[in-house]
Structure formats: structure tokens, C-alpha cells
Amino acid sequence: MPTLVLLRHGESNWNRENLFTGWVDVDLSDKGVKEAARGGELLLEAGVLPDVVHTSVLTRAIRTAWLALDAAGRTWIPVRRHWRLNERHYGGLQGLNKAETLEKFGAEQFQLWRRSYDTPPPEIGVDQASGIDERYADLAPDLIPRTECLADVVARMLPYWYDAIVPDLRAGRTVLVAAHGNSLRALVKHLDGISDTDIAGLNIPTGIPLRYELDDDLGVISSGYLDPDAAASAAAAVAAQGSKK
Numbered sequence: 001m002p003t004l005v006l007l008r009h010g011e012s013n014w015n016r017e018n019l020f021t022g023w024v025d026v027d028l029s030d031k032g033v034k035e036a037a038r039g040g041e042l043l044l045e046a047g048v049l050p051d052v053v054h055t056s057v058l059t060r061a062i063r064t065a066w067l068a069l070d071a072a073g074r075t076w077i078p079v080r081r082h083w084r085l086n087e088r089h090y091g092g093l094q095g096l097n098k099a100e101t102l103e104k105f106g107a108e109q110f111q112l113w114r115r116s117y118d119t120p121p122p123e124i125g126v127d128q129a130s131g132i133d134e135r136y137a138d139l140a141p142d143l144i145p146r147t148e149c150l151a152d153v154v155a156r157m158l159p160y161w162y163d164a165i166v167p168d169l170r171a172g173r174t175v176l177v178a179a180h181g182n183s184l185r186a187l188v189k190h191l192d193g194i195s196d197t198d199i200a201g202l203n204i205p206t207g208i209p210l211r212y213e214l215d216d217d218l219g220v221i222s223s224g225y226l227d228p229d230a231a232a233s234a235a236a237a238v239a240a241q242g243s244k245k
């Protein structure tokens with residue numbers, strides 16, 4: 001029975017400061033480092049030992065994967081990284097404070113940009129796009145986003161799911177995916193068949209492994225956080241981020 005574990009990176013320095021982050025390569029805060037290690041301890045305690053890990057190309061997910069695997073005694077497993085697991089590109093909101101953005105544009109516009117399925121934030125200019133970062137040097141310029149809504153993330157994430165993650169699951173491996181709030185919301189939407197409307201209410205907490213047991217056709221048999229109480233309160237805190245200065 002294939003097992004898939006989704007792990008959002010630990011708190012980043014910009015999560016701590018309540019800033020929209022997206023593709024900006026922000027590192028973990030001290031609390032995030034601890035959360036990542038705790039995530040690995042939860043894996044160990046639950047006997048969920050990954051055989052392979054997939055991460056985005058952003059430092060906060062890469063470090064989280066390593067810290068969690070270190071705590072679980074699994075640093076030696078194969079690692080694959082891909083930009084398709086990156087956080088949603090937040091366009092012109094990147095670097096802005098969430099509470100100030102809510103105050104300036106109002107709750108409705110804020111929620112549309114932040115959680116609607118198909119309304120992207122304002123686009124950034126070509127010169128500001130992440131193509132200047134060498135980790136994206138081999139990417140066709142057209143593929144480098146200048147903003148994304150969640151529908152865009154689903155569209156760019158799914159090819160990696162089918163091409164790289166599904167084969168590992170079909171081979172019977174326990175697969176860890178260390179990624180981001182919105183790239184994981186896109187994956188959970190796909191796995192659980194959540195509607196375009198209902199996905200607005202789903203928030204993923206930092207550093208708490210979310211385990212899926214899948215059948216041979218990769219349908220979901222069961223899923224749950226390894227620390228459900230902590231996950232519920234942390235997800236509620238993510239949902240409320242607009243009101244936190």
C-alpha cells in the first residue's frame with residue numbers, strides 16, 4: 001500500500017514577519033528549524049520512514065526536508081528537487097505585509113488574491129521575474145511565472161506529480177514531499193477531489209507531516225496529520241494571518 005507524506009516547510013523568516021513570500025527564497029526561522037526537526041520526530045514515532053524525498057528548489061523546503069530526515073535517521077535516501085513544487089508565485093504581493101495588504105485593499109480583495117482558485121495577484125514585470133535566478137536558468141522564459149493563482153499551481157504541479165512522484169508510489173515506496181502551503185494545497189485538492197470553491201477553506205500548517213495511505217490506483221484510503229491537534233490550531237492560525245500585524 002503506497003504511503004505519501006506531505007510536509008510544509010517549517011516557519012520561514014517571512015512567515016514570522018507575516019509577509020507574502022511566494023518564489024522569494026527566504027530561509028527558515030529558528031522556530032521553523034525546530035518545527036522541521038519535530039516533523040521528522042513525528043515520522044519516526046509513527047514508523048513512517050520515507051524511501052525517497054521530493055522537494056521544491058526553495059531553501060526553506062530543502063532545509064525542512066533535510067532536518068526532518070535527519071531527525072528520522074533517513075538523510076541517506078534519494079532526493080529529487082523541482083521548481084514545479086515551488087510555492088505559488090505571489091506576483092506583486094511578494095514582500096508585502098499581509099495585515100497591511102488586507103487593510104489597504106479590503107477583506108474581499110485580500111481573500112480573492114490569497115485563497116480564491118482563479119484570481120491571480122497583480123503580475124510583476126519581466127525584469128523582476130525569478131528568471132534572473134540561476135536555479136531557473138534552464139527554464140523556458142514562458143514557464144517562469146510573474147504571478148499565479150491556485151489553478152495555475154495545479155496546472156504546473158500536476159506534470160511533476162504524474163512524471164516523478166506517481167512512479168515512486170507505484171514502485172511501493174514511502175514518498176515524502178517537502179514543499180509549500182500552496183503547492184501542497186494544490187496537491188491535496190487533486191488527491192481529495194476538493195472543489196474549486198471549497199479549497200479556499202483549506203490551510204496547511206508548517207512542519208506537521210500529513211500522511212496519505214493510497215490504494216494501488218492511488219486513490220485515497222485514509223489521510224491525517226501525525227499530530228492532529230497541533231495541525232488544527234496551526235491551520236487556523238494560517239487562515240487568520242491577514243489580521244495579524
Ligand SMILES: O=C(O)[C@@H](CO)OP(=O)(O)O
Pocket residue numbers: 015019020021022023087088090114181182238241
Ligand atoms: O506567502 C506565501 O507565499 C504563502 C505561504 O507562506 O502565504 P499564504 O498562506 O498567505 O498563501
